[in-house]
Amino acid sequence: MANRHRGEISAVLDGREWTLCLTLGALAELEHAFMAADMGALLQRFSGGTLSARDAAKIIAAGLRGGGNSITAEEAAQMRAEGGATGFARIVSELLAATFGESKTEQSSANP
Numbered sequence: 001m002a003n004r005h006r007g008e009i010s011a012v013l014d015g016r017e018w019t020l021c022l023t024l025g026a027l028a029e030l031e032h033a034f035m036a037a038d039m040g041a042l043l044q045r046f047s048g049g050t051l052s053a054r055d056a057a058k059i060i061a062a063g064l065r066g067g068g069n070s071i072t073a074e075e076a077a078q079m080r081a082e083g084g085a086t087g088f089a090r091i092v093s094e095l096l097a098a099t100f101g102e103s104k105t106e107q108s109s110a111n112p
Contacts, residue, residue: 008020046100053085057073
């Protein structure tokens, strides 16, 4: 079971529930993949509001490995999510929010 306080989320991929987490190692992997100088640059990139399928695949694969799953990037890229592209975007959004925290907009709308 995923522990949100540890930055973990649960996601259903290929009909199976997985735990994803962007550990320090997973973040380092993403810094390298996105050629980001540091975590701040990585966060800035993710906050840009655009997400390619390639980006989503890299983030989900890193999260799966950070969650303790032995899976290659190629295997992760072949997985299916409920809701298709929208489902993948939701998983990425939840994973980034669990890792970096919610935006001020999300926090204020959650606490009227």
